[in-house]
Amino acid sequence: MTTTDCEGRNSHRFDTAPTKIISSNNAGADLLARLGAGQQVSGVGWARGLDALAPDVRDKLTSAQRLSDGNIDKEKLLSSGAQVFLATFASMDMMGTPEPTAAEFQAANLTKVFIKSSACAKFLPGPRTDLDQVYSDISDLAALTGHRQTGDEMVTSMKKTIESARGKIRSGSRTPTVFHFDVAASKDTLTTPGNRQIANAIYTLAGTTPLGGRIDGAFGKFTYEDLVAADPDWITIAVRRTGDDTSVRTAQDAAITSLEADPRTRGLKAVREKRYIRTTSEDMTLAGPANAEQVAAIVDSVSTSR
Template identity: 25%
Template sequence: MSRRTPRLFAATLAVAALALGACAEKTSNDTPAAGGSSAAAAFPVTAGKLTLEKRPEKIVSLSPSATEMLFAVGAGKQVTAVDDQSNYPADAPKSDLSGFQPNAEAIAGKSPDLVVLSNDTNKIVDQLTTLKIPVLLTPAATTLDDTYQQITDLGALTGHPAEAADVTRKMKDDIAALTKDLPQRAKKLTYYHELGPELYSATSKTFIGSIYALAGLENIADPSDADGKNVGYPQLSQEVIVKANPDFVFLADTKCCKQTPDTVKARSGWAAVTAVKNDQIVALDDDVASRWGPRVVDLLKAIVDATAKVPA
């Protein structure tokens, strides 16, 4: 997916990985890839509805979030191909395979012994199953528990259960540390999360919205008459945003669409918005803000760090 469009946001955001933008700089929260397996790992292993008789050594990942999870649990050396949007970590073996329009023949050409997908477009799971290729479906997370479960499943299926447990434990510890001393505010700070300059946003019922809720923020997209299909990704109007007067604007379209604090300040009619007046426009990394792997901790940290500067 090269550019964002209204159709993309209305349909894809709610059901698939948002694999957009360039690779972010590695942070200290990332778990390094490793080739070894957990000493206690034994096969056959069952996770979800999939049973593997032996450890997979030729994994194809068609989900950027799953790619990040696989490398985080130490299965990076087992990954032989990833989709064209999997750009993190930098050494992931990127290919021209598509996770949004998967092609069974092209995938089979990689001779995988495990394929990881985030959605079942074109009934690709049935197609690959017919070819006797094991498939794990890891749909877009709606809660952090979904993320933890997917990491656990991938760790088990790749022979890295202990490493997966370490990753989820560290995520939980880091999130607890980031949220335990949040200031007690008489009135919650409000925010607008921008997915694209067409003013698409995300409600609190989405995975992204749940991360903001951890930071104690109130979402101006809740409730939204614009969310007519109730998918959680409404297209707001400029009038609605200006009237809501958010304390913060968080930009998740800095790479795809070149949005910056300056471009927001230049928007007609936005000068009176509190976020603009107080220089509280936060440029996020598109990828970190659109995936549900271990780097959600980095997203939460960016939110908490930005809002902590406002006196309680």
Template identity: 25%
Template sequence: MPFARLARFCALVPITALLLTACGSGAPSDRAGDAAGAGVTLTNCGQRVHVPHPPRRAVALDQGSAEIMLSLGLADRMAGTGTWTDPVRPNLAKANAKVPRLAERYPSFEKVLDTEPDFAAASFGYTLGKGGVAPRASFEKLGVPTYLSPTDCADKDNSGDGDGVRTEALTMDTVYGEIRDLARIFDVRERGEKLVARLKSRVRKAASGADAEGVSVLYWFSDSKSPYMAGCCGAPGVITNALGVRNVFDDTHEEWPQINWETVVDRDPDVLVIGDLTRRSQSAESAAQKIRFLESDPATRNMKAVREKRYVLLKGQDLNPTIRTVDGVEKVAAALRAFGLTK
């Protein structure tokens, strides 16, 4: 059957197991290839997405999505980026400089459409929701396929008011799946496999000889009044599990619950992993602000980690579920060795 007729046929009849490879699907088994000229079809966060051709004017609406695309060597196929938490990773700065930055935070839907995009990707469901850039349906209505990082939907409940609840612990396999999906969509599968292999190698190298079993850590993202601390199972959980440490708030599946300082002091972690954020939306965003608070507050200044100045500074993106999570593993591993806390 000619491919043009096959594409029309796939749109008209139910997709059966016999047609999955020809018409495309989101199953891992068909990531190796797609029928020539048929585009890519996959299931993404519960939504069927069809990308008719490798994107030529893609927009990355969150930093995580942008850095994956840049790492895949796709700067020349990107029409814009938005919603930046931190400076771009240094090795991607040159490529990133070639891509228009539409906004530091959420660009307007109109500004995104002005780039004439043929594909849009985001790291967080909120970005592709009513409060962010625009709902996915608004893009799809205009013929622009969208992709949402599975790290924000797989085994995660975002129906509440917070940052979501993990029903299962996140692993880097979900990030690797995102890389492979985007590589497949852009038809650069080999680049995707090489990127995944590099990230896996870095995690193995960082964790080698960095066994810190019994060491307790706390991950503080932002805010000094009602601080956001990491629960068990998001990106900080990947760091925790890779290095064998224990998160003092591993008893909550909330992504970033707000926890009072009395509880923090009571759990008295050995090490404080501190978000060094460049944004200015809440109190105590930078690491310097956080450390000043910790060392001046009558309760927190007597914590073990504060007395010993066992601080590990991570960028906000290092604490998000993306390729930068690997940076977080490396930085925490190096700090644990420097503190003499590894076996």
């Protein structure tokens, strides 16, 4: 198995499956566990989200140490003895933590492996309208860890889920507009996934038009004035999965209450008619079987507005 960076450079060949993998966050650990490689995960960053994983997934991560509640400390990462650092999102530098240099990774015999559909989104030449790169990530990670068959089965299942969901979209039906409200990242200015993000493909496959599709990038800013002018048919309430389902629901309820009380948003059609799609940021922006499940969920939710 040979891996490369986001630009197809710095190739590294693995002759055997790594036995110690550090995931940059719980979403990467979740995917590894679902592929059958849970015992190969030796450490996790942003680990406060581990408790939010499904119990059967968490039970497969018993060897994983909780290395941090945010980015992993550089020295802790380099001295971990791991063979692979799985980068699932933006670089550590972008999140305010110094990242090891290529030379430091090499000296520690630690290879940085990218889940490219999320970590490398900004390098896409155009809008993402399908999940092909997600499928490739899953297949590559399954091959790297020695679980190729499980990866193939996961991809096949995802494709069947999407095919079934898209079969429910009536030919020639109206295309509803959706605004993706990233609750944790939005303050006075709204943050939403751009057209290079996995979320853009999910909305496109679900037969909807995401307002973030006008943003050329992985994420971008959206003003309240722009939101009011667009007056979307639906608003997605996306929260971080840092607790159980009850905690997620509570956070979503709080965001909806805020939208309905805010004079800037309470007059929006989606708010007046309570047209909300509930989800988590992880399911919409990080590679995994949940991406296909989200396509199906959105198709079912918006069917009333077609």
